[in-house]
Amino acid sequence: MNISFQHIIPTGFNNQSRVWIYQNNRPFTKPEMLHIEEHLGNRILEWEFQGTSxxxxxxxxxxxxxxxxVDQPATQNNSSYAGNLIGLIREIEEDCQVTLSNRQMLAxxxxxxxxxxxxxxxxxxxEKDLITSETLYFNNTVLxxxxxxxxxxxPLKDSWLSNRMPENVESDDEFIY
Known part of the structure; x- marks a missing residue:
């Protein structure tokens, strides 16, 4: 699987631009993708900060x-955008009959x-070696x-899930009672 995506991300954005990632419970169809890009794209184009688009x-x-x-640093107050985006995501979930907000589902x-x-x-x-420390994980917590x-x-070993890997979990055998 080709995991190269960096070339799709616009270069004209500040490195500290705020990012939100929503993971679908299934692949989108082409018509759904067109609908989402148009619907979300048009709505977030209206966002302003201190009078500036x-x-x-x-x-x-x-x-x-x-x-x-959005080219607004993650450190600036963006709660109004986050709330607005949640409403837009709920609309997409309803329109496409998908689940985008389940943070308990990992990819x-x-x-x-x-x-x-x-x-x-x-x-x-x-435990069953279905995933290992080298398994690639989509860390949707990036900001x-x-x-x-x-x-x-x-790789899983470089994510917040690394503490679940056997080499990072202390064994009871290592303790002296």
């Missing part, structure tokens, strides 16, 4: 991830495909363009 971008990557980027590249797994199943998948480009698709 914000540069924005919407992409759908790997037919499964909606990437919204991995397994056997050259994007596969979703509930967080509650990760430990079991590790900036820079993080998106460098830390979105990472």
């Amino acid at each position: 914000l540069q924005s971008h919407v992409s759908i990557l790997f037919q499964q991830f909606i990437i919204v980027m 991995f590249i397994i056997q050259d495909r994007i596969q979703l797994m509930p967080l509650t199943m990760v430990n079991d998948a590790i 900036t363009k820079e993080e998106l480009l460098n830390n979105w698709i990472v």
Whole structure:
């Protein structure tokens, strides 16, 4: 599976531009992708900060991830944009009959495909060697363009899930009672 996506991300955005990632529970169809890009793109173009229009971008990557980027640093107060975006995402969920806001569903590249797994199943998948420390994971917690480009698709060992890997979990055998 080709995981190159960096060339799709616009270069004219500051590296600290705010990013939101929404993962679908299934691949989008082409008509759905066109609808989403148009619907979201038109709506976020209206966003302003202190009277100035914000540069924005919407992409759908790997037919499964909606990437919204706004050229406003993640450190600035963006709660109104986040609330507005949540409303737009709910509209898309309803229009397309999909689930975009389930943060308990994680995405991995397994056997050259994007596969979703509930967080509650990760430990079991590790024990059964379905995923390893080298399995690529979509870290949808990134907040900036820079993080998106460098830390979105990472080996499991380099993610917040690394503490679940056997080599990072202390064994009871190591303790003296």
